[in-house]
Amino acid sequence: MTAFRLAANELRRLTAGTMPKLAVAALVLVPLLYASFYLYANYDPYARLSKLPAALVTQDTGADGRNVGREVADTVAKSGSFEWHQVTAGEAQQGVRDGKYSFAITIPEDFSAALVSSGDFTPRQATIRLTTNDANNYLSHTIADKVAEQVRGTIAEKVGQEAANRFLIGFSTIYGKTREAATGAARLAEGAGRLTAGQRRLADGAGQLADGTTRLAGGLATLENSTASLPHDTRALADGAAQVSAGNDQVAARAAAVAKGSADLRRDLDNVDDQLAQRLRGAGMPETQVQQVLTQLPGLRAPVDNADARIQDDSAQLARLADGSRQVAAGAATLAQAAPALTNGIAQASDGAKTVASGAASLNDGEKQALAGTTDLADGANQLRDGLNAGLSQIPHPGDPARVATADTIADPVTIDNAGLSTAGTYGAGLAPFFISLATWIGAFVLFLLLRPLSTRALAAGISPSRVAVGGWLAPAVLGAAQVLVLFGAVTWLVGVPVAHPVAAIAFAVLASLTFTAIVHALNAMFGAIGKFLGLVLLVLQLVSAGGTFPWQTLPGPLYPLHIVLPMGYVVDGLRHLLYSGASLPSLTDAGVLCAYLAGALAVSAFAARRKRVWTMSALEPELSL
Known part of the structure; x- marks a missing residue:
C-alpha cells in the first residue's frame, strides 16, 4: 500500500458522514477565522483615529499682541486627526478620568509669553501639558505622546521659522548699515588722503616758514645793528643839508645878481649899436664903412651873448639847486626826526621776528606730528574701508524669497526622504506575515484533533515505516494546503492586504503549511497525546521569538536561540x-530552511512509525489520551 493510498483512506474516513465533513470544513476554516478576522479588525486603525475622542484646552492669554496658543488650538482642531473637543481644564481632567476622552492636551496661560521670552534674554520653554489615563487604553497614551510630539514639532518649526526670519532680517539690516559704514569709510579714507596731502603741504609750508622767519629774524637783527647809529647820522645829515642849503641859497643869490648884471650888460650892448652908428656917421665915416662896422658887431657880441646865456642858465640851475638843497635839508630834518622811531620799529620787528621764528619752529614740529597723525588716520581709514568691504561680503543679505526659504530650512533643517525599498502600507498589512504564520501553525495543530498521525492498520500490515509516515502526513498536508489557499483568498480579496508576488507568496505559504503539518505530525507520531501538548508549547515559544511585531533583535538575549532554531521566524x-x-536571497534561504525542517520532521515520523511496529502495553493502554 502506497503513502498516497494511506492518505486517501484517512481522508475517506474523515468524510464518511455529514458531521465529519463539517468538522473537516471547520478545520480548514480555523486559520481563516484566526488570521483574517484579526487582520480585518486591525487592518488600518490609524485611518480611524478621527473617531477617537480627545480634549483640547486653551488657556493661553497671549503676548505681544498675539495668541499663539489659540492659533495652535484652531489648527489642531481643524486637522481632523482626532475627534477634538475644546473644553475647559476641569472638563478635560474629568473626561480623561471617566474615559470620555482618550487623552487631553492643555496649552497653559503663559504659552505665548514663554515663546517670546528669548527676545528679552529671559528664555524659558513653553509647555504643552498631556493628560492620559492608561485605564482607558495603554496605546492611547502612546498615540497621545506621538500627537503631543507632532504638535510640539509644528510649534517649534513655526516659532523657529519666525525667529530665523527675524534673525535673517537683522542680518540684512546689519548688511545695509555695514554697507553705509563702508561707504562712509571710503569717503573717510578719501578725505583722510586729501587731509594727509594738505597736511603734508602745510608741513612743507611750515618748514619753509620756519626757515624764512629764521632768515627774517637774522636779517632784521642785522638791520637793527646797522641802523643803530641812524638817528645820529640822520641828524648830522640834516645839519649838513641845512648848511649846504644855506650856502646854495647864498650862491644862488650871487648868481642871480651876476645874471641880472649880465642881462643889463646885454641890454646896454643892444643900445650901443645905434649909438656907435650915430657916432661913426657923426665922425664922417662913410655909410658903407658904418654898415661894415655894424656887420662886425654881432660877431664881437657873440662871446658876451654866450656868456650871458651860460650865466642865465647857471643862475637858474643854482636856483633849482638852492630849492633842492632846501628840500633835501627839509627831508633830512624829517628823516632825522623819524629816525629814532624807525630804529625803534626795526628793533621791535627784530624782536617779533625772533618770536615768529620760535613759533614757526614749534609750528613745524607740530605740523610734523600732525602729518604723522593724519597719515595714521589715512592708513586706519583705508584699513577700515577694506575691512568693512571684506566683512560686507561675508554678511548674509538674502532677498525675500531666499530669506523665507532659509528661515524655513533653519526652522526645519532635516526632512526625511523615504526611500523605502518596499512598503507594507497599513498596520494590518505589516502584521500579515506574522498572523499568517501563526494561523498556519494553529491550522496544522487543530488538524490532528481529528486526524491520526499513523495508520495502525498499515503498521500491523507491515508496510514500510517511511510510507506509513508519509501517508500519515499527506492527508493533513492536503488539508493544510487548503487552509492556506482559503486564508490567502480572504486576506487578499476580502481584507485587502496587498501581495507583491502572489504566486511565490502562496507557494511559500503552502511550503510553510507542509512544514508545520510535518512538525506537528512528527510530534504526535513520536509522543502521542503529549505531542499535542508539545505542539502548543512550540506555538507559544514561536509566538514570542518569531519577531512578528518588533524586530527580533529587540528580543531578550535568552530568546535569540529560539528565534534561530524554531521555524516560524x-x-x-x-x-x-x-x-x-x-x-x-533571504526568502530563498528561508525556503531552504523550511525544506530542511520538512525533511527532518518526516524522518522523525518514519522513526516513530518504525518504533510503533513493536506493540507495548503503554501503546495498548496509554496513560494519557486526548
Whole structure:
C-alpha cells in the first residue's frame, strides 16, 4: 500500500458522514477565522483615529499682541486627526478620568509669553501639558505622546521659522548699515588722503616758514645793528643839508645878481649899436664903412651873448639847486626826526621776528606730528574701508524669497526622504506575515484533533515505516494546503492586504503549511497525546521569538536561540519579502530552511512509525489520551 493510498483512506474516513465533513470544513476554516478576522479588525486603525475622542484646552492669554496658543488650538482642531473637543481644564481632567476622552492636551496661560521670552534674554520653554489615563487604553497614551510630539514639532518649526526670519532680517539690516559704514569709510579714507596731502603741504609750508622767519629774524637783527647809529647820522645829515642849503641859497643869490648884471650888460650892448652908428656917421665915416662896422658887431657880441646865456642858465640851475638843497635839508630834518622811531620799529620787528621764528619752529614740529597723525588716520581709514568691504561680503543679505526659504530650512533643517525599498502600507498589512504564520501553525495543530498521525492498520500490515509516515502526513498536508489557499483568498480579496508576488507568496505559504503539518505530525507520531501538548508549547515559544511585531533583535538575549532554531521566524521573514518586495536571497534561504525542517520532521515520523511496529502495553493502554 502506497503513502498516497494511506492518505486517501484517512481522508475517506474523515468524510464518511455529514458531521465529519463539517468538522473537516471547520478545520480548514480555523486559520481563516484566526488570521483574517484579526487582520480585518486591525487592518488600518490609524485611518480611524478621527473617531477617537480627545480634549483640547486653551488657556493661553497671549503676548505681544498675539495668541499663539489659540492659533495652535484652531489648527489642531481643524486637522481632523482626532475627534477634538475644546473644553475647559476641569472638563478635560474629568473626561480623561471617566474615559470620555482618550487623552487631553492643555496649552497653559503663559504659552505665548514663554515663546517670546528669548527676545528679552529671559528664555524659558513653553509647555504643552498631556493628560492620559492608561485605564482607558495603554496605546492611547502612546498615540497621545506621538500627537503631543507632532504638535510640539509644528510649534517649534513655526516659532523657529519666525525667529530665523527675524534673525535673517537683522542680518540684512546689519548688511545695509555695514554697507553705509563702508561707504562712509571710503569717503573717510578719501578725505583722510586729501587731509594727509594738505597736511603734508602745510608741513612743507611750515618748514619753509620756519626757515624764512629764521632768515627774517637774522636779517632784521642785522638791520637793527646797522641802523643803530641812524638817528645820529640822520641828524648830522640834516645839519649838513641845512648848511649846504644855506650856502646854495647864498650862491644862488650871487648868481642871480651876476645874471641880472649880465642881462643889463646885454641890454646896454643892444643900445650901443645905434649909438656907435650915430657916432661913426657923426665922425664922417662913410655909410658903407658904418654898415661894415655894424656887420662886425654881432660877431664881437657873440662871446658876451654866450656868456650871458651860460650865466642865465647857471643862475637858474643854482636856483633849482638852492630849492633842492632846501628840500633835501627839509627831508633830512624829517628823516632825522623819524629816525629814532624807525630804529625803534626795526628793533621791535627784530624782536617779533625772533618770536615768529620760535613759533614757526614749534609750528613745524607740530605740523610734523600732525602729518604723522593724519597719515595714521589715512592708513586706519583705508584699513577700515577694506575691512568693512571684506566683512560686507561675508554678511548674509538674502532677498525675500531666499530669506523665507532659509528661515524655513533653519526652522526645519532635516526632512526625511523615504526611500523605502518596499512598503507594507497599513498596520494590518505589516502584521500579515506574522498572523499568517501563526494561523498556519494553529491550522496544522487543530488538524490532528481529528486526524491520526499513523495508520495502525498499515503498521500491523507491515508496510514500510517511511510510507506509513508519509501517508500519515499527506492527508493533513492536503488539508493544510487548503487552509492556506482559503486564508490567502480572504486576506487578499476580502481584507485587502496587498501581495507583491502572489504566486511565490502562496507557494511559500503552502511550503510553510507542509512544514508545520510535518512538525506537528512528527510530534504526535513520536509522543502521542503529549505531542499535542508539545505542539502548543512550540506555538507559544514561536509566538514570542518569531519577531512578528518588533524586530527580533529587540528580543531578550535568552530568546535569540529560539528565534534561530524554531521555524516560524523563517516563515515570517520569507512572507515579508514575498508580500512586500519579491523573491530574494533571504526568502530563498528561508525556503531552504523550511525544506530542511520538512525533511527532518518526516524522518522523525518514519522513526516513530518504525518504533510503533513493536506493540507495548503503554501503546495498548496509554496513560494519557486526548
